[in-house]
Amino acid sequence: xxxxxxxxxxxxxxxxxxxxxxxxxxxxxxxxxxxxxxxxxxxxxxxxxxxxxxxxxxxxxxxxxxxxxxxxxxxxxxxxxxxxxxxxxxxxxxxxxxxxxxxxxxxxxxxxxxxxxxxxxxxxxxxxxxxxxxxxxxxxxxxxxxxxxxxxxxxxxxxxxxxxxxxxxxxxxxxxxxxxxxxxxxxxxxxxxxxxxxxxxxxxxxxxxxxxxxxxxxxxxxxxxxxxxxxxxxxxxxxxxxxxxxxxxxxxxxxxxxxxxxxxxxxxxxxxxxxxxxxxxxxxxxxxxxx
Ligand code: OGA
Ligand code: MN
Numbered sequence: 143x144x145x146x147x148x149x150x151x152x153x154x155x156x157x158x159x160x161x162x163x164x165x166x167x168x169x170x171x172x173x174x175x176x177x178x179x180x181x182x183x184x185x186x187x188x189x190x191x192x193x194x195x196x197x198x199x200x201x202x203x204x205x206x207x208x209x210x211x212x213x214x215x216x217x218x219x220x221x222x223x224x225x226x227x228x229x230x231x232x233x234x235x236x237x238x239x240x241x242x243x244x245x246x247x248x249x250x251x252x253x254x255x256x257x258x259x260x261x262x263x264x265x266x267x268x269x270x271x272x273x274x275x276x277x278x279x280x281x282x283x284x285x286x287x288x289x290x291x292x293x294x295x296x297x298x299x300x301x302x303x304x305x306x307x308x309x310x311x312x313x314x315x316x317x318x319x320x321x322x323x324x325x326x327x328x329x330x331x332x333x334x335x336x337x338x339x340x341x342x343x344x345x346x347x348x349x350x351x352x353x354x355x356x357x358x359x360x361x362x363x364x365x366x367x368x369x370x371x372x373x374x375x376x377x378x379x380x381x382x383x384x385x386x387x388x389x390x391x392x393x394x395x396x397x398x399x400x401x402x403x404x405x406x407x408x409x410x411x412x413x414x415x416x417x418x419x420x421x422x423x424x425x426x427x428x429x430x431x432x433x
Contacts, residue, residue: 143156143157143158143159143171143175144156144157144158145175145179147179148181148183148383149382149383151284151287151381151383152179152180152181152282152284152286152287152383152400153179153180153181153182153183153282153383153385154175154178154179154181154182154183155182155183155185156175156182156183156184156185157184157185159172159184159187161184161187161188161189161193161197162193164193164196164197164199164200166200168200169200169201172200172201172394173201173342176265176394176396177342177343180282180284180286180395180396180399180400181282181383181385181393181394181395181396181400182393182394182395183385183391183392183393184391184392184393184394185388185390185391186390186391187269187390187391187392188390189269189392191219191220191221191224191417192221194224194267194269194392194417194419195221195223195224195419197267198223198265198267198419198421201264201265201421202264202265202421202422202423202424203421203422203424204223204419204420204421204422205223205225205256205259205263205419205420205421205422206222206223207225207420208328208329210245210325210328211241211325212239212241212242212245213226213242213245214231214242216232217232218230218231218232219417223419224417224418224419225417225418225419225420226416226417226418227246227249227268227404227416227417227418228271228272228413228414228415228416228417229243229246229409229413229414229415230272230413230414230415234413236409236410236411236412236413238410241318241319243409244313244316244317244318245313245318246404246409247316247317248312248313248315248316248318248352249403249404250316250403250404250405250406251312251315251316251352251403252283252350252351252352252373252376252377252401252402252403253312253351253352253353253401253402253403254349254350254351254397254398254400254401254402255397255420256397256420257307257332257334257349257351257353257354257397258307258308258309258312258329258331258332258351258353259329259332260332260426260428261422261423261426261427261428262334262397262398262422262423262426263397263420263421263422263423264341264396264397264398264421264422264423264424265394265395265396265397265420265421266394266395266397266418266419266420266421267392267393267394267418267419267420267421268280268392268393268394268395268416268417268418269390269391269392269393269416269417269418270387270388270389270390270391270415270416271389271415271416271417272389272413272414272415273387273388273389273414273415274407274408274411274412274413274414275412276407276408277405277406277407277408278387278404278405278406278407278412278414279384279385279386279387279404279405280384280385280387280393280402280403280404280405281382281383281384281385281402281403281405282382282383282384282385282395282400282401282402283376283377283381283382283383283400283401283402284381284383284399284400285347285348285349285350285376285381285399285400285401286340286345286346286347286399287380287381288347288348288375288376288378288381289337289346289347289348291375291381292348292375296372297337299368300336300337300348300368300372301337302335302337303335303336303337303357303358303360304333304334304335304336304357304358304359305333305334305336305349305350305354305355305356305357305358305365305369306331306332306333306354306355306356306357306358307331307332307333307334307351307353307354307355308329308330308331308353308355309329309331309353310325310326310329310331311331311352311353311354311355312351312352312353315352331353333358334349334354335349336348336349336350336357336372337349338398338399340396340398340399341398341423341424341425341426345399347398347399348372348376349398350369350372350373350376350401351401354369356369357369376401377401384405397423398423
């Protein structure tokens with residue numbers, strides 16, 4: 143594989159990965175790369191759904207996303223491991239259902255995937271099958287660099303704090319209605335440390351997302367203000383990379399030390415077809431913590 147830095151901090155472009163041969167050798171090479179570059183862009187991946195899933199499995203168990211009502215009873219993909227980040231239905235028609243549009247719109251807030259699950263996600267792997275002629279980029283920030291740049295007094299203040307994360311919180315921020323009991327049962331939420339030490343590298347990072355509603359045990363307004371202050375700090379341009387998609391790009395990011403957000407595009411006019419796999423961080427799984 144040839145690696146070229148896209149930003150000095152954390153994003154890289156990767157060429158020559160042998161996806162046809164998803165071996166332990168390829169996994170070892172990629173793990174080492176992801177430890178250095180938390181956002182990796184594989185151009186012209188040439189991957190179909192089955193190969194996308196097979197490559198992703200090299201890095202751990204894959205998440206199976208719960209089927210939300212607005213997403214529809216008929217899955218768009220034949221692989222349950224694929225998460226639909228696009229705006230079209232199985233027939234390729236642009237989605238008009240308002241709740242479904244709000245679910246996608248929620249991704250335009252800074253977030254990291256699946257922080258609302260007790261079993262966190264390590265890598266997300268997003269592949270572009272169709273892209274709009276303008277807009278629809280994905281922006282990333284490096285939360286290790288942001289943590290390193292915090293004043294020492296702030297690092298002390300946040301050490302040991304936990305935030306409550308809820309998928310429904312981030313959806314309500316964009317106008318999705320208050321969740322029903324059924325929806326809450328489907329995705330209940332989770333508490334997460336505000337400072338996360340990476341399970342592979344040990345490097346400390348902020349662990350933030352629009353899913354975080356408040357700080358556990360702190361006055362609500364004070365907690366909300368703290369989350370906002372940290373998010374504003376972490377999303378400064380100095381910590382950012384903007385990805386402008388090309389067809390066939392597979393972008394892999396490390397959810398444990400980055401945030402991302404989709405940028406707007408005319409979603410009523412242009413199809414945008416994005417397939418994602420999500421690897422579970424084995425170190426956050428109950429069997430692991432009990433050991
Ligand atoms: C995601 C996501 C952003 C985008 O798939 O997790 O947030 O640009 N996607 O589609
Ligand atoms: Mn996301």
